[in-house]
Amino acid sequence: MQDVKIEQVTKYFGEAKGIDRANLHIAKGEFFTLLGPSGCGKTTLLRTLAGFYQQEEGHIYFGDKNVDRVPVHKRNIGMVFQNYAIFPHLTVFENVAYGLKARSIGKADIEKRVMEALEVVELAHLRDRQPSQMSGGQQQRIALARAIVIQPDLLLMDEPLSNLDAKLRLKMRAEIRDLQKRLNITTIYVTHDQEEALAVSDRIAVLEQGVIQQVGKPDEIYLSPVNRFVANFIGTTNFIDAEIGRYDAASRTATMRICDVTVTVPLLRAYEGKAIYSIRPEQLSLSDTAGGSGAEPRIAGTVETVTFLGEKVEISVRLPGGQTVLISERSSAGRNRQLAGGKHVSVRIHPEQSVIFDQHGKEVLKGYEQSGIADA
Numbered sequence: 360m361q362d363v364k365i366e367q368v369t370k371y372f373g374e375a376k377g378i379d380r381a382n383l384h385i386a387k388g389e390f391f392t393l394l395g396p397s398g399c400g401k402t403t404l405l406r407t408l409a410g411f412y413q414q415e416e417g418h419i420y421f422g423d424k425n426v427d428r429v430p431v432h433k434r435n436i437g438m439v440f441q442n443y444a445i446f447p448h449l450t451v452f453e454n455v456a457y458g459l460k461a462r463s464i465g466k467a468d469i470e471k472r473v474m475e476a477l478e479v480v481e482l483a484h485l486r487d488r489q490p491s492q493m494s495g496g497q498q499q500r501i502a503l504a505r506a507i508v509i510q511p512d513l514l515l516m517d518e519p520l521s522n523l524d525a526k527l528r529l530k531m532r533a534e535i536r537d538l539q540k541r542l543n544i545t546t547i548y549v550t551h552d553q554e555e556a557l558a559v560s561d562r563i564a565v566l567e568q569g570v571i572q573q574v575g576k577p578d579e580i581y582l583s584p585v586n587r588f589v590a591n592f593i594g595t596t597n598f599i600d601a602e603i604g605r606y607d608a609a610s611r612t613a614t615m616r617i618c619d620v621t622v623t624v625p626l627l628r629a630y631e632g633k634a635i636y637s638i639r640p641e642q643l644s645l646s647d648t649a650g651g652s653g654a655e656p657r658i659a660g661t662v663e664t665v666t667f668l669g670e671k672v673e674i675s676v677r678l679p680g681g682q683t684v685l686i687s688e689r690s691s692a693g694r695n696r697q698l699a700g701g702k703h704v705s706v707r708i709h710p711e712q713s714v715i716f717d718q719h720g721k722e723v724l725k726g727y728e729q730s731g732i733a734d735a
């Protein structure tokens with residue numbers, strides 16, 4: 360097991376940058392996820408780590424060892440791909456044994472190690488089956504067993520659950536997480552599925568167009584996104600137009616107007632003008648009493664739609680000026696049963712739980728954890 364350091368790694372495809380100056384330090388035993396939309400460079404970074412691609416700039420270290428020039432088969436990496444990549448004409452046992460045979464390991468040792476790996480993924484009883492007679496989830500477990508049987512220093516997984524149906528995906532992701540923790544293998548996992556990333560990872564790097572935007576624990580990424588892209592990509596977020604008024608350097612606060620409400624908010628730096636108020640649907644709430652400021656600032660609005668989703672209800676509300684916000688409430692709140700399109704409500708905007716970005720969404724002006732909100 361190793362830690363992994365990625366320093367200023369850049370990989371071009373012709374003129375285009377697949378990965379642009381990536382810096383990461385992944386700890387021993389960590390479950391680390393590369394997350395981002397299609398084409399953001401996740402696979403490029405993973406393949407560069409594996410040695411399938413040679414970076415044009417920067418360095419990669421496994422532990423203290425620089426692996427820039429080390430070929431794929433000498434990096435001691437276990438890999439699991441989306442399409443399983445198992446051999447259909449070999450049995451389960453033979454598939455898992457394949458990588459060990461290539462390493463000229465003795466027969467008895469191969470038998471022992473393959474069976475141990477198959478025990479880990481709970482497939483030992485199916486050792487003589489052909490993969491074609493097995494389910495997608497089982498085939499992916501064969502691929503996992505094959506990846507771990509070589510006792511890799513590093514486990515790389517590229518969208519390993521994408522070919523599975525939704526229910527199996529949930530089950531397998533819990534299994535992968537559990538197995539990774541038991542074996543304590545440093546793991547780098549690629550997905551475009553933010554919920555999956557939040558559920559399995561110790562830490563996540565969010566990428567956009569080849570550039571790492573943010574690295575953090577799942578809750579940090581969710582609650583304290585560093586820019587509009589991350590806030591938008593992870594979960595659902597409301598972006599409400601806001602206007603920052605006078606900044607008071609002594610108290611490091613400014614007045615902020617959203618629709619017809621003005622509050623005083625702490626800011627990280629002096630700023631005036633247009634801004635973006637970013638808040639999650641579950642951080643907004645509805646109030647029966649109409650409009651106004653007060654200790655809990657509220658904006659008057661009109662319900663547009665109410666969507667029942669089982670344990671929660673999503674309510675979209677049109678605010679003065681025409682913007683629509685999404686509010687999520689527990690179904691058991693009961694009250695939301697009486698909600699219907701056209702009803703006048705007021706929305707509690709909970710400024711203390713918000714993040715405020717500059718007008719371009721590039722910079723945080725107020726973080727989630729900054730308190731000191733006052734009625735203006």
Ligand SMILES: Nc1ncnc2c1ncn2[C@@H]1O[C@H](COP(=O)(O)OP(=O)(O)OP(=O)(O)O)[C@@H](O)[C@H]1O
Nearest residue numbers: 372376377395396397398399400401402403404551
């Ligand atoms: N072999 C290649 N030749 C040229 N361009 C490539 C190659 N591989 C990737 N790219 C480009 O590099 C960028 C990053 O691609 P990459 O496959 O790493 O993205 P990704 O985040 O893994 O996407 P996906 O989730 O769709 O697999 C994209 O713009 C892609 O078109």
